[in-house]
Amino acid sequence: MKLDRRRFILSAAAGSAVATAGALFPGISFADWPKITGNSGVVSWQKAPCRFCGTGCGVLVGVVEGRAVAVKGDPNCSVNKGLCCMKGYHSVQALYGADRLTKAKIRKNGEMVEVPIAEALDLVAAKLKETRDKHGKNSVAIYGSGQWTIPDGYVASKLFKGCLGTNNVEANARLCMSSAVTGFMTTFGIDEPMGCYEDIDNANVFITWGNNMAEMHPVLFSRMLANRKRRTNVKIIDFATRTTRTSAAADKSILFKPQTDLAVANAICHEIIANDWVNWNFVGEHVSFHKGKTNIGYGTEDNFAFTDQDEAIGFEDYKKFLADYSPEKVEKISGVSAKDIKYMAALYGDPALKVTSFWCMGMNQHTRGTWINNLVYNIHLLVGKISTPGNSPFSLTGQPSACGTVREVGTLTHALPHGTVTDEHDRKMAAEIWGVPVENIDPKPTYHTVEMFRALDRGEIKFMWIQVTNPMVTLPNLKRYRNGAKKEGHFLVVSDVYPTPTTDVADVILPAAMWIEKEGLYGNSERRTQHFGQIVNPPGEAMSDTWQIIEVARRLGFEKQFPWSPENYIEKIWEEYRRFHAGPKHEMASYQVLSERSGVQWPFVNGKETRWRFNPKYDPACTNGKAFDFYGKKDNRAWIWARPYEPAAESPDSDYPFWLNTGRVIEHWHTGTMTRRIPVLHNAMPSSYVELNPEDAADLGVVNGEKVKIISRRGEVTIPAQINGRGVPPRGMVFVPFFDESYLINEVTLDAFCPISKQPDYKKCAVRLEKA
Amino acid sequence: MPIFSYLAIPRSGAKESLCAELSALEYCRVIPAENHEVVVLVTEAPDETSEEALQGKLKKLQGLQSLSLAFGYDEKLGRK
Ligand code: SF4
Numbered sequence: 001m002k003l004d005r006r007r008f009i010l011s012a013a014a015g016s017a018v019a020t021a022g023a024l025f026p027g028i029s030f031a032d033w034p035k036i037t038g039n040s041g042v043v044s045w046q047k048a049p050c051r052f053c054g055t056g057c058g059v060l061v062g063v064v065e066g067r068a069v070a071v072k073g074d075p076n077c078s079v080n081k082g083l084c085c086m087k088g089y090h091s092v093q094a095l096y097g098a099d100r101l102t103k104a105k106i107r108k109n110g111e112m113v114e115v116p117i118a119e120a121l122d123l124v125a126a127k128l129k130e131t132r133d134k135h136g137k138n139s140v141a142i143y144g145s146g147q148w149t150i151p152d153g154y155v156a157s158k159l160f161k162g163c164l165g166t167n168n169v170e171a172n173a174r175l176c177m178s179s180a181v182t183g184f185m186t187t188f189g190i191d192e193p194m195g196c197y198e199d200i201d202n203a204n205v206f207i208t209w210g211n212n213m214a215e216m217h218p219v220l221f222s223r224m225l226a227n228r229k230r231r232t233n234v235k236i237i238d239f240a241t242r243t244t245r246t247s248a249a250a251d252k253s254i255l256f257k258p259q260t261d262l263a264v265a266n267a268i269c270h271e272i273i274a275n276d277w278v279n280w281n282f283v284g285e286h287v288s289f290h291k292g293k294t295n296i297g298y299g300t301e302d303n304f305a306f307t308d309q310d311e312a313i314g315f316e317d318y319k320k321f322l323a324d325y326s327p328e329k330v331e332k333i334s335g336v337s338a339k340d341i342k343y344m345a346a347l348y349g350d351p352a353l354k355v356t357s358f359w360c361m362g363m364n365q366h367t368r369g370t371w372i373n374n375l376v377y378n379i380h381l382l383v384g385k386i387s388t389p390g391n392s393p394f395s396l397t398g399q400p401s402a403c404g405t406v407r408e409v410g411t412l413t414h415a416l417p418h419g420t421v422t423d424e425h426d427r428k429m430a431a432e433i434w435g436v437p438v439e440n441i442d443p444k445p446t447y448h449t450v451e452m453f454r455a456l457d458r459g460e461i462k463f464m465w466i467q468v469t470n471p472m473v474t475l476p477n478l479k480r481y482r483n484g485a486k487k488e489g490h491f492l493v494v495s496d497v498y499p500t501p502t503t504d505v506a507d508v509i510l511p512a513a514m515w516i517e518k519e520g521l522y523g524n525s526e527r528r529t530q531h532f533g534q535i536v537n538p539p540g541e542a543m544s545d546t547w548q549i550i551e552v553a554r555r556l557g558f559e560k561q562f563p564w565s566p567e568n569y570i571e572k573i574w575e576e577y578r579r580f581h582a583g584p585k586h587e588m589a590s591y592q593v594l595s596e597r598s599g600v601q602w603p604f605v606n607g608k609e610t611r612w613r614f615n616p617k618y619d620p621a622c623t624n625g626k627a628f629d630f631y632g633k634k635d636n637r638a639w640i641w642a643r644p645y646e647p648a649a650e651s652p653d654s655d656y657p658f659w660l661n662t663g664r665v666i667e668h669w670h671t672g673t674m675t676r677r678i679p680v681l682h683n684a685m686p687s688s689y690v691e692l693n694p695e696d697a698a699d700l701g702v703v704n705g706e707k708v709k710i711i712s713r714r715g716e717v718t719i720p721a722q723i724n725g726r727g728v729p730p731r732g733m734v735f736v737p738f739f740d741e742s743y744l745i746n747e748v749t750l751d752a753f754c755p756i757s758k759q760p761d762y763k764k765c766a767v768r769l770e771k772a
Numbered sequence: 773m774p775i776f777s778y779l780a781i782p783r784s785g786a787k788e789s790l791c792a793e794l795s796a797l798e799y800c801r802v803i804p805a806e807n808h809e810v811v812v813l814v815t816e817a818p819d820e821t822s823e824e825a826l827q828g829k830l831k832k833l834q835g836l837q838s839l840s841l842a843f844g845y846d847e848k849l850g851r852k
Contacts (some may be wrong), residue, residue, distance in 0.1 A: 006773070010814060013777035014803060016843035017812040028808045089843060335803065415778050564841055680776075680844030 008062065012070035016089040031275025047074055047598055049522050051147065051515045052087040054397030055079060057215050058598040059088055061424040061516055061535050061647070068092035068516065068536050073445055075597035079197060079528065085218040087669060090130075090678045094514070097677030101497055101511040102540025106573075108647075112509065117541040119509050121548065124465070125555035127491045127507075129281045131463040138446055139462045141168035141455075144545075145469035146176065146399030146406050148528070149520030151573040152467065152545040153405035155562065157417065159553045159726065162434040163561055167413045167421055167446045172469040173399060173406035179364040179757040180395040181407055183373020186292075186308075186756070189382075189632030190585065191407050194613040195356070195392030195527040196601065202390030203356035205347045207237045209376060210261065210763075211361020214245035215666040217360070217396055225249060237344065239264075240362070241763070242691070242729040243659060249357040254344070254732055258659050258764045260334035262368055263645035265375035266325035268345045272382050273319055277349030282384030286628050288635055289318045291642040298367050298416055298649035298752040302454050306755035314643065321642040333645065338529065348379050354390030355380070360398060361663065365763050372641035378640045382402050386638075387615040387628055397525045398664075404523015404530075408586075409577070412645035413452075414445035417580035419663070422444060433579050435561055439452035448758035450751050455483025465493040467545045468512070472501040473671040473741050476760045477714050477751035495545050498673045501741055510548055513538035519570040520544070521594065527610075528601045531594035546573070584621040585631065636707075649752030652732060653730035656712060656766035658696075659733040662745055663762070665726075672739035689722040692769075693731045697723045700771055707772035710734065715747035718772045734769065738762075773816070774823045777843040780811040782835050787811065790835035799826055813839070 011368040021028050045060040058077020071089050073082040104120035105112040109655045127400040132140050142156050148171065160169045200206075200223045211539075213221040228234040228652075238250035240259070247253035256264055281305045299306075313321075327338035335342075348355055356382065363372045377386075379395050385391035399402055410416050419426030419435075424442055431438035447455050453475055455461045476480045485492060485505045491512045494506035497514045517538035522530045538544075543551075546569065552560040564572045578588040583600070589600040601609040605620045616622035616629050622629035630638040647669060652658055666677040667685035675681045690708050694699070702708055702721045709718045719736065729735050736745040782790040787809050794802045794813055799822065803812040817823035830839060 006775075006816075009775050010801075010816060013845065014801075014812060017814070018799055018803070019814060020840075020842040021808075021810055025808045025810060026807070028810060029806050030803050030812060086842065245841040321783035390809050428782050680841055683844070684841060 009070060011149060012072065013064070015072055019117065044539065046533065046535045048516050048535065049089040049092055049530035049599065050084065050402060051400050051522075052091055052675070053217065054399050054402055055219050056068075056400060056522065056526070056528055056530055056599065057088055058299045058530070059084060059085055059091070061092060063535060066536060070153055074598050074611055079524065079526075079599065080219045083219050083222060084164070086666065086681065087675060094518065094674035095496055099498060099505075100539050101499065101509060102542055103511060104510040107507045110377060117510065117543060118403070120510060121551045122555065122699050124493050124508055124510070125552045128463055128552065129556060131491065136467065137164060137166040138168055139460065140164065140166060140469070141170070141447070141452055141463070142465045143452065143469065144171040144172060144411055146173035146397070146402030147468045148405045148411070148545060149401060150292055150404045150409055150521060151520060152549070153409040153411040154417065154548050154573055154577045155549045155553070156467070157409060157411050158434050158561060159422070159549055159558065160418065160732065162430060162439055163434045163440065163553065163556070163558045165167025165440045165442055167442050167495075168452065169411050169451060169466050170413055170447070170449045170452050171406045171411045172411060172449070172471070172474065173402040174758060175365070175474060175760060176398045177395070177402050177407070177413070178759040179365055179366060179373055179754050180397070180758040182370040182754070183377065183395065186370060186641065187377045188630060189634070190416045192403060192527050193392070193394055193525065194387045195394055196611050197223070198611060199356045199390055199392040199394060201227060202354055202487050203392070204233050204353045204390070205235050205237065206241055207344065207347070207355065207357045208246055208250070208253070209359040210240050211358050211360045211396065212240070212244040212246045212663070213358060214249055216398070216664060218666060220396075231711035237347070239344070239670050242727055242733060242735055244727045254336055254340050255755040257333070257335045258661070258733070259366070260645065261363065261372055262375060262643065263325060263330045263333045264336055264341060265372065265379060266322055267327050267330035267341045268348060268379050269382055270322040270325045271327055271342055271345035272349050272379070273322065275349060276346075277344070278382050279384030281383065282628075283315070285626060286630055286637055287640055288314055288637040289313045289642070290639050291317075291321070294644055295429065295646065297753045299755055299758065300626040300750070300752050301650060302458070303451070304755070305681070308756055318640060318642050322528050324494050326453065335712055341393065344679065348385065349382055355385050356390060356392045356394055358394050358652035360396040363764060364759055365599060365761050367649050367752050367754055367758050367761045367764075368643070368646055369761075371641070371755040373719065374641040374643050377638070379654040381638050381640055387612050389612065400524065402681040403525060404521065405528070408523055408581070413448055416441070418575060429580065433576060442524070445733060450753055450758065450760060453481040453484060457487070459487070461490060462489060463491045464493070466502060467495040468671060470500045470502045470671040473506060473744065474746060475751070476746055476762060477750075478744060478746040479715050495548055496673070497542070497739065501672070501740065511540060511542040512548070513522045513542045513544045517542065518544035521570070521574065522623075524599070526601065528599040529588060529594060530599040531591070532573050533595070548572070558728050609759065648748050649761065650766045650768045656768045657732065659764050660712065660730065660748060660767040661733055661735045662738050662749060663735065665737045665739065668737070670739065671741060676739070688719060688743045688745070689725070689726060690719045690738050691727050691729050691735040693723050693729050693733070694723050695731055697721060700769055702771050709772045710736070710745075710748055711765050711770065712748040712750070712752065712767045717743050717745055717748055719743045734767065773817060774820065775814070775816045775845040776841060777815075778839045778841055779799060780813045781838045782809055782811065783837045786835035790833065793835055794834050797826065797829055819841045
């Protein structure tokens with residue numbers, strides 16, 4: 001190692017520790033730090049968004065001799081203002097795992113053999129064509145990711161929906177945020193948060209709804225803590241089903257029984273009305289009341305179908321509906337004391353307090369995910385705390401481009417880059433921009449993610465291309481879908497950067513360029529589009545996912561639709577794509593602007609970003625002349641929904657007496673395929689575990705580290721116990737992180753989903769425990 | 773050539789003595805916080821053997837309550 005480079009890494013090491021200390025102890029200062037962090041002068045720094053969560057921190061990647069060696073927070077990025085979490089600081093090391101996929105492989109006589117990538121792409125195109133010709137357009141599918149860049153998702157949609165005529169396009173973001181989308185669409189008629197991270201600097205009260213932000217959105221959580229330290233009137237309330245690091249840092253931790261957040265949200269509204277804390281001016285001008293179908297099912301059966309039907313109701317009907325949700329009644333269902341429900345209602349109801357609610361997977365991975373999103377909006381709408389700085393119902397995303405690629409590009413079966421396949425105007429717009437006949441675009445959605453893998457199992461889908469995701473670890477009720485994927489008669493293509501349980505079942509593996517090895521764009525949780533250039537070269541024959549799709553499209557004869565050159569294809573794709581969003585509601589910045597800045601928020605109109613939507617002080621799309629304009633809905637109002645409490649798809653009983661809850665840990669990204677190859681992160685959290693309540697552990701006779709068998713109606717896993725670790729579930733619940741492929745907890749989970757969003761519930765199923 | 777950084781939390785009232793103990797160890801650089809009982813420790817052992825020996829010494833320090841890793845760099849990147 002050269003001296004300069006060594007000094008440079010020392011400085012990165014010191015910077016990382018100082019930043020970690022800053023996250024844990026807001027306001028901490030280190031006078032001697034600069035002595036160790038002198039710039040070596042041989043490092044070039046280039047901007048990129050971090051690829052390890054939906055927060056979208058800006059990072060500066062330090063490159064020495066063509067190798068990315070360090071990361072520091074980008075001080076010019078308003079998301080994180082120079083701070084990162086441990087995943088961000090170590091992110092570049094994920095590029096250099098010893099077993100990186102650098103060559104294409106194809107299955108020959110049961111064995112995977114290396115071939116030139118051009119040969120593998122020939123085979124992919126030939127198989128795609130053959131399958132489509134023989135079995136019809138809906139026998140082929142592509143399954144992508146919220147880690148797809150925007151161009152990746154765009155070309156996938158253009159090829160499959162526009163050229164091949166199938167709506168078999170889905171992405172793993174279906175598993176993480178589709179309830180957020182349907183929540184937005186049903187309440188506001190338009191997707192994505194109205195607020196932005198500046199809400200954190202303005203709110204007095206933060207309520208985290210089933211959202212362990214301390215581990216999952218650590219940089220935003222640090223910003224909350226820093227605000228609490230700096231300002232005297234800031235409180236954090238953690239409302240959750242288990243005690244976590246977020247609960248420990250909160251001013252108050254309130255636990256509820258799984259699924260009963262529905263009842264508690266209604267009880268808060270009951271209390272707001274009972275105390276006349278309703279903002280009548282706001283409600284009178286900007287809100288309408290509705291109800292939908294009830295007893296809507298859980299989707300556990302194949303070919304499950306559901307369509308909601310809204311019915312307008314009046315305020316009095318809504319009030320009558322809430323009569324079942326007095327705090328005293330809801331205490332019995334939820335385990336939350338009437339006193340605590342009233343306390344939360346009083347925070348929302350106090351006109352002097354600005355309140356921001358945060359949520360992520362706890363509310364979205366929920367068999368009534370759309371409903372609970374609606375219900376939290378109801379609270380904010382009743383008191384008029386929305387679309388102003390600090391007053392924000394804020395749905396966070398988990399993945400770096402779940403918003404940018406999946407929601408905005410529309411890489412879901414029903415969606416297009418603008419609007420939906422069912423809408424003739426939207427189909428015409430897509431056909432015109434894509435240069436394809438409008439008849440190519442099928443007006444009927446096909447399979448959402450769970451149903452797509454069911455269709456693979458049933459043999460209806462015969463060709464599937466999977467990019468940037470690892471469904472053979474992440475699908476719920478995994479055994480069924482893995483067995484389905486292994487069946488004869490399928491052809492599976494997997495593009496990835498490392499071997500995974502999903503590449504294990506592939507017929508073709510395409511080595512992918514990762515993150516800063518290619519140019520791309522992400523879109524984060526606060527409507528921020530973030531461009532990054534290619535900073536280092538990909539290894540071997542690894543190729544960007546976008547370019548892989550372009551290569552296959554051209555082999556299928558779609559040169560006209562995919563005419564770009566390797567030198568500037570990202571710019572050209574971006575400029576084509578942003579035509580879909582022209583206009584003040586969703587105008588995107590130009591390639592030029594994006595490449596210069598550390599992220600730009602849309603709508604970007606006349607050179608100005610929009611911080612708060614629906615508020616004419618900030619949002620140029622407001623035209624009604626009133627204080628707010630909820631222009632997504634035809635009645636120009638936000639909708640309050642009467643949505644009841646309904647139980648989970650599977651609850652504990654005498655045979656399976658425990659709830660199983662699953663999720664993430666701070667050290668690892670999703671299935672750990674990248675972060676487990678980063679030595680520091682791997683050593684900090686080398687394997688998964690089951691969190692047990694200490695009293696349940698004592699009843700079972702297990703101590704820390706001893707193995708426990710978790711058994712459900714679908715499968716079992718044997719895994720070490722963790723008692724009184726970083727998270728503690730209440731009695732009757734266990735929690736297992738899903739990052740570790742050695743313990744496939746999704747063989748145990750249930751593939752029930754929200755009938756409206758089709759997002760599965762990974763937080764609730766019934767299990768029993770045995771000492772192993 | 774491993775380089776690591778840590779947050780070192782001293783036992784109650786032992787920040788000064790912990791800084792002295794750490795500074796006395798070979799391959800250690802110490803950055804004490806001005807306003808918290810926290811110390812940043814950066815280690816740069818020349819090889820794995822020295823790193824292991826250093827780890828042994830760190831574990832025995834009287835004034836140290838806990839040590840949490842914040843950053844690690846090793847030439848042998850990519851171990852899974
Ligand atoms: S908070 Fe998320 S985006 Fe920010 S550094 Fe950590 S992983 Fe990356």
